[in-house]
Amino acid sequence: MTDKELLKVENLHKKFGDLHVLKGVTEHITQGEVVSVIGPSGGGKSTFLRCLNLLEIPDEGKIYFEGVDITDKKVDINVHRQKMGMVFQHFNVFPNMTVGQNITMAPVLLGKKSQKEADEMAAELLNRVGLLEKINEYPKRLSGGQKQRLAIVRALAMEPDVMLFDEPTSALDPEMVGEVLAVIKELVKTGMTTVIVTHEMGFAREVSDRVFFMDGGIIAEKGTPEEIFGNPQNPRTKEFLGKVLY
Amino acid sequence: MIENIAKVWTQYWNLFLTGLGYTLLLSLITVLAGCVIGFFLALMRMSKWKVGNVKPLSAVVGMFVEIVRGTPLLLQLYFFYFLLPDLVYFWEPSKFTCITIALCLNSAAYVSEIIRAGIQAVDRGQTEAARCLGLNSKQAMIHVVLPQAVKNILPALCNEFVTMIKETSLASTFFVGELMTQYKTISGALYLTIEPLIIVGIIYFVVTFSLSKCVLAMERRMSAGD
Ligand SMILES: Nc1ncnc2c1ncn2[C@@H]1O[C@H](COP(=O)(O)OP(=O)(O)O)[C@@H](O)[C@H]1O
Ligand SMILES: [Mg+2]
Numbered sequence: 001m002t003d004k005e006l007l008k009v010e011n012l013h014k015k016f017g018d019l020h021v022l023k024g025v026t027e028h029i030t031q032g033e034v035v036s037v038i039g040p041s042g043g044g045k046s047t048f049l050r051c052l053n054l055l056e057i058p059d060e061g062k063i064y065f066e067g068v069d070i071t072d073k074k075v076d077i078n079v080h081r082q083k084m085g086m087v088f089q090h091f092n093v094f095p096n097m098t099v100g101q102n103i104t105m106a107p108v109l110l111g112k113k114s115q116k117e118a119d120e121m122a123a124e125l126l127n128r129v130g131l132l133e134k135i136n137e138y139p140k141r142l143s144g145g146q147k148q149r150l151a152i153v154r155a156l157a158m159e160p161d162v163m164l165f166d167e168p169t170s171a172l173d174p175e176m177v178g179e180v181l182a183v184i185k186e187l188v189k190t191g192m193t194t195v196i197v198t199h200e201m202g203f204a205r206e207v208s209d210r211v212f213f214m215d216g217g218i219i220a221e222k223g224t225p226e227e228i229f230g231n232p233q234n235p236r237t238k239e240f241l242g243k244v245l246y
Numbered sequence: 247m248i249e250n251i252a253k254v255w256t257q258y259w260n261l262f263l264t265g266l267g268y269t270l271l272l273s274l275i276t277v278l279a280g281c282v283i284g285f286f287l288a289l290m291r292m293s294k295w296k297v298g299n300v301k302p303l304s305a306v307v308g309m310f311v312e313i314v315r316g317t318p319l320l321l322q323l324y325f326f327y328f329l330l331p332d333l334v335y336f337w338e339p340s341k342f343t344c345i346t347i348a349l350c351l352n353s354a355a356y357v358s359e360i361i362r363a364g365i366q367a368v369d370r371g372q373t374e375a376a377r378c379l380g381l382n383s384k385q386a387m388i389h390v391v392l393p394q395a396v397k398n399i400l401p402a403l404c405n406e407f408v409t410m411i412k413e414t415s416l417a418s419t420f421f422v423g424e425l426m427t428q429y430k431t432i433s434g435a436l437y438l439t440i441e442p443l444i445i446v447g448i449i450y451f452v453v454t455f456s457l458s459k460c461v462l463a464m465e466r467r468m469s470a471g472d
């Protein structure tokens with residue numbers, strides 16, 4: 001792991017109307033780091049993640065990505081988003097495109113690749129996640145686990161520098177969780193910087209370099225997986241882990 | 247009676263068909279222009295551009311739509327029939343032009359709501375996924391949202407066309423030559439009211455009924471492709 005700061009968040013605040021969801025988050029994520037975000041529902045995990053690529057506009061605070069303050073109004077966020085892949089709980093694959101087109105649309109449209117190059121890359125990526133034979137199918141013919149694997153490689157096709165996952169397995173039938181986690185595990189091994197909101201505690205413990213426990217709009221506790229899972233300090237962390245682990 | 251109907255038909259079938267031609271033409275122009283104008287109205291209605299606390303584009307279009315929906319079409323026809331010739335001094339629009347413009351604007355209001363509903367029915371996650379890949383909002387709209395929205399919009403637009411076929415009969419108030427105008431002409435010439443009316447009714451019904459069935463079939467095929 002190098003020490004280069006890839007993402008830096010300073011005093012992040014987000015409100016939805018009167019609801020103060022993020023109450024001052026300051027944190028940085030270094031290149032190659034794998035960070036899991038855990039915590040009770042409604043604690044602001046998704047909002048935090050969605051602020052990182054400005055899917056939600058923060059009310060206060062700054063976000064630096066690769067050294068650039070992307071909350072600056074003069075910055076073209078679309079350029080930076082190309083470097084930040086995101087995977088959603090509900091997959092959000094494009095139902096009107098084939099599996100292959102789902103992957104090639106953005107790189108071709110945004111001029112990163114020719115159609116031919118993109119097609120080759122799509123085949124390679126699909127092969128990696130065991131979906132090559134589905135390349136000409138439409139997503140309605142895929143299972144939930146297959147859709148999520150497609151969503152992951154669709155994001156990878158933009159060759160991002162960081163991958164953001166928001167509960168990627170929460171909408172899946174239990175028997176499909178494993179196949180998706182396996183793909184993420186492989187990805188993490190390649191050194192991809194990853195931020196993952198998850199309720200899969202075993203997985204978080206296994207793959208993370210650091211774990212954030214978010215509650216009440218702040219990172220209430222953070223540390224290595226050993227520290228958070230083995231010896232939590234914050235009573236809220238203890239209570240939460242007590243509920244989800246036993 | 248049946249005999250009379252047959253007689254009226256054999257004598258005047260070409261007038262009835264001419265009327266039908268105008269009716270279809272008028273409806274088609276109306277809906278096509280309504281689509282183009284309505285599309286931009288829908289985009290304006292959904293625009294997030296704000297001045298202070300109001301969204302001016304959205305508010306103006308919203309008001310226009312409410313006015314069109316809240317007043318009778320016949321009134322709107324009268325309005326443009328009287329207003330347009332006075333509006334521009336060097337332009338003398340024909341009756342047909344005035345009426346067509348009124349119908350187009352009326353249709354544009356309804357179509358804009360159809361398009362807006364169709365676009366908003368596409369899951370927000372689709373836009374978010376597209377934006378996360380780096381597409382700007384226009385690219386996300388064109389490449390991801392609209393192709394999916396078309397499925398919701400197209401059947402409703404065809405139904406709007408069917409509705410317009412019937413609504414254009416109001417234009418006969420101004421004798422623009424569509425089917426109901428022909429009815430007035432023929433019934434005046436023959437001093438017969440019921441028989442030509444039945445013929446006109448049958449023509450309207452056959453056309454709208456068969457078109458509606460086509461729309462249903464189309465809808466079924468589209469949802470099968472989901
Ligand atoms: N778009 C939104 N509009 C209004 N409230 C929202 C919105 N998104 C999230 N919230 C609220 O913000 C709080 C935090 O939500 P979220 O970040 O999704 O938490 P988590 O992912 O930890 O469950 C919740 O109370 C949620 O209802
Ligand atoms: Mg969440």
